[in-house]
Amino acid sequence: DSGVTQTPKHLITATGQRVTLRCSPRSGDLSVYWYQQSLDQGLQFLIHYYNGEERAKGNILERFSAQQFPDLHSELNLSSLELGDSALYFCASSPRLAGGLETQYFGPGTRLLVL
């Protein structure tokens, strides 16, 4: 168990809908990362938050947004869902910001299926 929790574990929804994925980082970790994993694209970095502030953006669509709250948990919002958004969404946390090895601890993921 990495100490990172994600809810829900599974989510089934329809195209055009909006969903929110939740992540609680390990105790004491200030950094939260979101990734999307699909069979054809592999693990794709979406966005990074550090202590409530956005630090870096990756391949995140404009329909997607995220935030990190004062208690350090994070939410990833996916809107106007398309079939191609079906994937595993992982959250990872890290104690560091930068300047060295960035060991990221991954949660168990949320499996999203868009029908």
Add this chain to the structure above:
Amino acid sequence: QKEVEQDPGPLSVPEGAIVSLNCTYSNSAFQYFMWYRQYSRKGPELLMYTYSSGNKEDGRFTAQVDKSSKYISLFIRDSQPSDSATYLCAIQGGSEKLVFGKGTKLTVNP
């Protein structure tokens, strides 16, 4: 050209075999080279990391980096069925961003 390339396999070997997993990368600025292991229906977990070129050994696992050819490898000796998983290489540059390979699915048959 993708930043990190990894053969997705799948790779199937008998128990006890030596396994070699490889990745190539394009950006010479990368400094940290990691291998993550991902069991089915689980999140990736850090297995090993190396900084710059050279080898690092941890039990049955050896990570190798050749910066001159931009090539990283993970060797598993005396492979066990419990090693069956997807192995992802990951590379970190000057920022905190990790770039992952697509992963190689390994099955070790008893």
